[in-house]
Amino acid sequence: MVKVLATEATARLLAVTARLLSGASVRWIGCEPDACQRIYFANHTSHLDALVVWSALPARVRAVTRPVAAKDYWDKGWFRRFMATNVFDALLIDREKIKVHNSPVDMLLRAIGETHSLIVFPEGHRNTGPEVGEFKSGLYHLAKKRPELELIPVHIDNVNRVLPRGEFLPVPLLSCISFGPPMWLEANESKPQFLQRAREAVRSLKEQ
Amino acid sequence: MTNVNVATLWLVGGVMAVLAVATGIGQVLNLRIDTGLNPAVVAAFNLRLRAWWLMCSLLAVTFLVHEIATVVLFGLISFWALREFITLTPTRTADHRTLFWVFFLFTPLQYILVGMGDKQYGLYSVLIPVYAFLFVPARVAIAGDYKRFLERTAKIQAGLMICVYCLSHAPALLSLRIADYSDKMNGNAALLFFFVLVVQMGDVMQYAWERLAGKHVVAPAISPNKTWEGFLGGVLSATLLGTLLWKATPFEPWQAALMSLLIAVMGFAGGLTMSAIKRDRGVRDYGTLVTGHGGVLDRLDSICFAAPVFFHVTRYFFQSV
Numbered sequence: 001m002v003k004v005l006a007t008e009a010t011a012r013l014l015a016v017t018a019r020l021l022s023g024a025s026v027r028w029i030g031c032e033p034d035a036c037q038r039i040y041f042a043n044h045t046s047h048l049d050a051l052v053v054w055s056a057l058p059a060r061v062r063a064v065t066r067p068v069a070a071k072d073y074w075d076k077g078w079f080r081r082f083m084a085t086n087v088f089d090a091l092l093i094d095r096e097k098i099k100v101h102n103s104p105v106d107m108l109l110r111a112i113g114e115t116h117s118l119i120v121f122p123e124g125h126r127n128t129g130p131e132v133g134e135f136k137s138g139l140y141h142l143a144k145k146r147p148e149l150e151l152i153p154v155h156i157d158n159v160n161r162v163l164p165r166g167e168f169l170p171v172p173l174l175s176c177i178s179f180g181p182p183m184w185l186e187a188n189e190s191k192p193q194f195l196q197r198a199r200e201a202v203r204s205l206k207e208q
Numbered sequence: 209m210t211n212v213n214v215a216t217l218w219l220v221g222g223v224m225a226v227l228a229v230a231t232g233i234g235q236v237l238n239l240r241i242d243t244g245l246n247p248a249v250v251a252a253f254n255l256r257l258r259a260w261w262l263m264c265s266l267l268a269v270t271f272l273v274h275e276i277a278t279v280v281l282f283g284l285i286s287f288w289a290l291r292e293f294i295t296l297t298p299t300r301t302a303d304h305r306t307l308f309w310v311f312f313l314f315t316p317l318q319y320i321l322v323g324m325g326d327k328q329y330g331l332y333s334v335l336i337p338v339y340a341f342l343f344v345p346a347r348v349a350i351a352g353d354y355k356r357f358l359e360r361t362a363k364i365q366a367g368l369m370i371c372v373y374c375l376s377h378a379p380a381l382l383s384l385r386i387a388d389y390s391d392k393m394n395g396n397a398a399l400l401f402f403f404v405l406v407v408q409m410g411d412v413m414q415y416a417w418e419r420l421a422g423k424h425v426v427a428p429a430i431s432p433n434k435t436w437e438g439f440l441g442g443v444l445s446a447t448l449l450g451t452l453l454w455k456a457t458p459f460e461p462w463q464a465a466l467m468s469l470l471i472a473v474m475g476f477a478g479g480l481t482m483s484a485i486k487r488d489r490g491v492r493d494y495g496t497l498v499t500g501h502g503g504v505l506d507r508l509d510s511i512c513f514a515a516p517v518f519f520h521v522t523r524y525f526f527q528s529v
Contacts (some may be wrong), residue, residue, distance in 0.1 A: 023295075161299070172291055
């Protein structure tokens with residue numbers, strides 16, 4: 001009981017800190033916060049992304065949402081490991097070991113079961129350019145195996161300036177997190193078509 | 209009630225009464241659609257009123273607490289304004305650590321020194337224009353990225369100057385020692401309030417005069433709204449108000465008039481300068497740059513420009529030795 005409360009308190013504190021630090025304003029465009037099972041997919045520009053998107057969700061939605069994060073970053077040192085496993089309950093993926101026969105997709109689907117939502121970054125790595133990079137196929141496989149889940153595009157703006165690649169001290173600039181209207185895998189849609197459409201959905205949020 | 213006296217309370221109370229009347233008018237205008245007024249203008253008016261309520265009540269509360277509370281309030285506002293400014297200006301990854309020191313060392317240090325009072329004047333008046341201004345380019349150079357070097361460093365310096373250095377001179381007014389005034393008034397809260405009031409009056413009357421009589425645009429490429437008629441109307445109205453409030457200041461009526469004139473002219477210069485920066489960056493308001501934020505800098509541009517000049521003129525002529 002005490003442990004649950006402590007974790008909950010830490011989670012709230014962390015969410016508030018992340019919100020203050022990233023100065024994030026949150027926009028819901030054609031979509032409302034809901035605790036139903038969803039997959040949020042976002043562009044990836046900073047190590048803070050998972051944390052910032054997670055903290056942008058209302059507490060009750062946050063409680064059932066698990067970010068997918070890189071094991072090589074979040075499993076390093078006791079602090080990050082504590083944060084990842086105890087506070088925001090991340091699913092850590094070993095990026096070096098992604099193979100066809102060792103796909104993380106099944107692991108993710110097993111982990112979320114029938115209740116949890118996911119935050120994924122289909123670019124696979126942090127993008128340094130201003131454009132949203134090409135999406136890897138993981139999102140397609142998630143959508144194909146669980147076609148009933150809502151896929152929510154998320155655009156993250158300016159967090160890369162709060163904490164750029166290779167830096168460890170954040171600078172408190174203002175950023176913006178936009179959640180877009182849900183989409184699904186269409187019947188007969190090919191993998192490249194779907195991934196292109198998903199990427200476009202994230203990109204178009206920047207302009208709105 | 210540590211640093212206010214009855215006169216200050218009257219001043220603050222009077223402003224709140226005026227705001228209450230204005231809010232009433234704003235609400236009536238909001239409900240009636242047959243007034244022939246542009247609804248966008250009414251909405252802008254109501255939005256401004258909300259900002260003033262916030263500003264006025266925050267100031268009043270900190271006056272009642274302690275002088276340090278007022279300094280902290282302005283420090284937080286500076287911090288937020290600097291956030292908006294730097295978010296708007298494109299910096300490169302190599303500037304990251306410079307920005308870290310700008311946000312977490314120079315900004316708080318400036319306000320700590322201001323909070324320590326007039327004995328630190330020798331340091332807080334040069335901390336940013338000397339030390340920070342030399343630190344920034346040196347630190348950027350160490351980071352090793354020379355692309356648009358001068359432009360990047362100048363942007364960071366401008367942000368520090370306008371958002372932190374200039375604004376910190378508003379709460380610095382509190383620590384001036386003015387003969388026959390500071391002791392009698394139990395501090396300079398009334399002087400600070402007078403300053404904010406005159407700046408805001410200049411802003412709003414400039415806006416009103418532009419609507420009523422605006423013809424000759426000052427700089428069409430920068431702001432199509434700012435006209436010479438608005439400038440004159442705003443400056444003269446602010447000067448009139450400032451003169452009428454001379455009893456709340458250490459000044460004679462004619463001195464109060466000149467000071468108000470100075471404040472209003474600087475306020476206008478600030479508004480125009482910040483419009484030029486916004487125009488260059490292709491945004492209309494600092495608030496719209498990241499949706500959902502209020503745009504602190506949009507409301508403060510005139511205060512930022514007027515504060516250091518008003519502070520220095522007051523200190524130069526009225527500080528008792």
